[in-house]
Amino acid sequence: MPRTRRATTLRRQLIAWLAGPLFILWSVSTVIDYDIAKRFVNLAYDRALLDAALDVGRQVKVLNDRVYLDLPEPALQILQTRDSGQLIYLVTGPDHDYVSGEPDLQHPPDESPETTADRVQYYDDEFRGLVIRAVALRVPVQPGSGRGAVLIQVAERVTVRDEFARQILLRMALPQGTLILLAGLAVWYGVGRGLAPLSTLRGEIESRSHRDLSALSEEQAPREVRPLIHAMNDLLSRLATAIATQQRFIADAAHQLRTPIAGLKTQTELALRQSPPGGAHEALRQLQTATEQSARLVNQLLSLARAEPGAKLGHAVERLDLARLARDATTDWVPRALARRIDLGYDGEEGTAWIEGDPFLVRDLLGNLLDNAIRYTQQGGQVTVRVVIERDAVRLSVEDNGPGIPEPERERVFERFYRVLGTGTEGCGLGLAIVREIASSHRAEVALEPGAGGRGTVVRVTFPRAG
Amino acid sequence: MRILIVEDDPVLSDGLVRSLKSADYAVDSAIDGSEADHILSAGSYDLVILDLGLPRLDGYEVLRRLRRRGSKTPVLILTALDSLEDRVKGLDLGADDYLTKPFDLPELEARVRALIRRGQSGGGSLLSHGALTLDTAGRRALLAGEPLELSAREIGVLEVLMLRSGRVVNKDQLAGELYGWDEEVSANAIEVYVHRLRRKLEPAGVTIRTIRGLGYLLEKPAHAQD
Numbered sequence: 001m002p003r004t005r006r007a008t009t010l011r012r013q014l015i016a017w018l019a020g021p022l023f024i025l026w027s028v029s030t031v032i033d034y035d036i037a038k039r040f041v042n043l044a045y046d047r048a049l050l051d052a053a054l055d056v057g058r059q060v061k062v063l064n065d066r067v068y069l070d071l072p073e074p075a076l077q078i079l080q081t082r083d084s085g086q087l088i089y090l091v092t093g094p095d096h097d098y099v100s101g102e103p104d105l106q107h108p109p110d111e112s113p114e115t116t117a118d119r120v121q122y123y124d125d126e127f128r129g130l131v132i133r134a135v136a137l138r139v140p141v142q143p144g145s146g147r148g149a150v151l152i153q154v155a156e157r158v159t160v161r162d163e164f165a166r167q168i169l170l171r172m173a174l175p176q177g178t179l180i181l182l183a184g185l186a187v188w189y190g191v192g193r194g195l196a197p198l199s200t201l202r203g204e205i206e207s208r209s210h211r212d213l214s215a216l217s218e219e220q221a222p223r224e225v226r227p228l229i230h231a232m233n234d235l236l237s238r239l240a241t242a243i244a245t246q247q248r249f250i251a252d253a254a255h256q257l258r259t260p261i262a263g264l265k266t267q268t269e270l271a272l273r274q275s276p277p278g279g280a281h282e283a284l285r286q287l288q289t290a291t292e293q294s295a296r297l298v299n300q301l302l303s304l305a306r307a308e309p310g311a312k313l314g315h316a317v318e319r320l321d322l323a324r325l326a327r328d329a330t331t332d333w334v335p336r337a338l339a340r341r342i343d344l345g346y347d348g349e350e351g352t353a354w355i356e357g358d359p360f361l362v363r364d365l366l367g368n369l370l371d372n373a374i375r376y377t378q379q380g381g382q383v384t385v386r387v388v389i390e391r392d393a394v395r396l397s398v399e400d401n402g403p404g405i406p407e408p409e410r411e412r413v414f415e416r417f418y419r420v421l422g423t424g425t426e427g428c429g430l431g432l433a434i435v436r437e438i439a440s441s442h443r444a445e446v447a448l449e450p451g452a453g454g455r456g457t458v459v460r461v462t463f464p465r466a467g
Numbered sequence: 468m469r470i471l472i473v474e475d476d477p478v479l480s481d482g483l484v485r486s487l488k489s490a491d492y493a494v495d496s497a498i499d500g501s502e503a504d505h506i507l508s509a510g511s512y513d514l515v516i517l518d519l520g521l522p523r524l525d526g527y528e529v530l531r532r533l534r535r536r537g538s539k540t541p542v543l544i545l546t547a548l549d550s551l552e553d554r555v556k557g558l559d560l561g562a563d564d565y566l567t568k569p570f571d572l573p574e575l576e577a578r579v580r581a582l583i584r585r586g587q588s589g590g591g592s593l594l595s596h597g598a599l600t601l602d603t604a605g606r607r608a609l610l611a612g613e614p615l616e617l618s619a620r621e622i623g624v625l626e627v628l629m630l631r632s633g634r635v636v637n638k639d640q641l642a643g644e645l646y647g648w649d650e651e652v653s654a655n656a657i658e659v660y661v662h663r664l665r666r667k668l669e670p671a672g673v674t675i676r677t678i679r680g681l682g683y684l685l686e687k688p689a690h691a692q693d
Contacts, residue, residue: 262569266483266572295569331682334678334681347679
């Protein structure tokens with residue numbers, strides 16, 4: 001199917017309408033998810049950090065007014081090695097005196113004097129160029145003594161938390177994304193399934209020949225599609241009626257013309273016999289030619305009306321022996337060929353060559369091919385009819401060694417009333433149009449090529465072979 | 468020889484009457500079906516040329532009534548209708564031949580002659596073709612009045628060719644015609660007979676033409692009208 005522009009399909013539209021909003025929702029939800037994940041990760045890690053700070057706090061001892069940290073090496077190691085990385089700690093005495101830990105750790109940003117003893121403070125900071133999260137805990141040296149508090153700071157790098165939050169996010173967002181993808185696929189498939197009746201309909205219309213104007217089947221179509229089929233059927237039936245009316249008119253007109261033309265022809269031929277050679281005789285000869293032309297045109301119009309789609313003149317398709325029809329038709333045309341000194345012959349299948357067809361139309365087809373070949377071949381020329389059986393086809397060809405048809409004209413000669421210029425013959429240009437019309441009603445292919453050795457013309461009509 | 472022409476178109480009817488009169492037939496004409504029926508029930512004719520689309524009584528009905536009266540008069544149907552059904556219907560009703568309008572006058576005249584000859588067949592008749600005459604009963608041929616040496620089979624072939632002069636006769640038809648009174652005739656044998664006939668007839672200007680892939684044709688004498 002030729003497509004000049006990428007047409008919007010229902011499927012694509014549905015997918016776009018579904019996937020767009022879903023994607024936006026997904027993005028927003030990812031941002032929110034990340035925020036939530038981070039909050040809970042922080043909460044959990046902060047709690048662990050506080051636990052560590054409390055552990056440290058329990059080991060702060062006072063001896064002789066001196067604050068010191070009673071942390072044995074193994075305990076320190078346990079404290080420092082956590083799965084989330086190394087802990088950094090700093091214990092500072094009530095008078096800002098260093099007790100233990102990393103002296104580089106900065107004091108918490110909020111160190112107002114009213115800082116109470118049990119105050120726990122979380123904050124973000126930097127340590128040796130790394131982003132850290134810290135907790136500051138103040139433990140009174142001696143409760144109620146007013147001696148101030150020991151400041152315990154414990155910190156860890158935030159990368160662990162970020163990593164954890166990212167992982168949570170990933171585990172949440174991935175299934176969501178997959179879900180969206182699956183929804184998209186489901187829509188794609190569902191739309192396809194849902195639209196299947198339409199593509200069935202399309203197939204049915206595409207596979208039809210242009211001659212078939214019968215109603216499309218409504219039975220299997222879903223309710224939504226039925227009005228469409230109904231409307232199409234309505235159009236088809238109106239079209240068929242219009243075509244039939246027109247064809248009946250052409251057929252009637254042609255029939256009506258036949259009798260007066262027969263009268264004209266008979267009278268002209270009689271007058272021609274009786275008139276002595278000279279002026280009137282010549283005029284009568286011209287009249288005779290014109291009459292013959294009219295007679296032929298009328299016959300061809302009838303042929304065409306019969307062969308056209310929708311023609312309902314009651315012809316039945318039957319099994320036909322094309323070889324025999326071709327031999328008979330050629331035999332009938334021999335006298336006319338001899339009158340023009342043309343050597344007309346048959347060469348090909350001697351036995352039978354079966355096709356399916358309407359005998360009347362196939363005879364018309366043969367008649368038109370022979371008429372054309374004999375008409376357009378010069379005196380002394382040769383015309384050969386052949387019927388050849390191929391594997392699943394029967395090929396009829398009519399070849400002449402006349403002037404031939406120039407390449408650019410070859411397609412145009414099938415048009416109605418088209419004649420090749422300079423042929424100097426009184427044809428009406430309907431012959432090949434009829435041939436094509438009849439061939440198409442028989443699912444036969446027509447091809448026009450130069451004859452043997454590039455001379456003349458050969459018209460091939462390839463019919464499907466009947467069993 | 469009396470011929471009745473039943474045709475409602477005056478120009479065509481006049482043309483047919485004059486053409487057949489000039490060939491020395493006695494010709495009557497009727498312009499509608501009931502007139503034709505009337506004339507046919509009163510008198511006898513050697514041939515009826517009948518149009519189908521007639522006023523008052525159509526051609527089929529005229530033909531049906533004619534045959535119901537037991538008449539064997541040959542009928543040539545002349546009509547503007549040319550569908551297969553029309554043809555079959557006409558021939559089923561007892562028509563002898565069928566010609567579609569518009570037709571060639573010589574063609575009509577040839578068919579009229581053939582139908583009249585068929586109507587009278589019984590005794591032997593003389594077939595002539597230019598300088599050649601064939602006595603079908605006496606099985607003798609004369610060329611310009613002189614007896615021609617021909618075998619029985621050659622005469623058989625010649626008879627078929629002369630009966631269908633100007634038209635193609637295929638080898639099967641020839642073999643079929645000869646089969647009745649001879650043993651099986653092969654296509655090769657027919658070629659031989661035709662070859663011999665040619666040799667004897669050609670000096671007198673009678674030509675038997677071979678039509679490629681189809682058969683033989685006795686060419687019309689140069690001066691004859693049909």
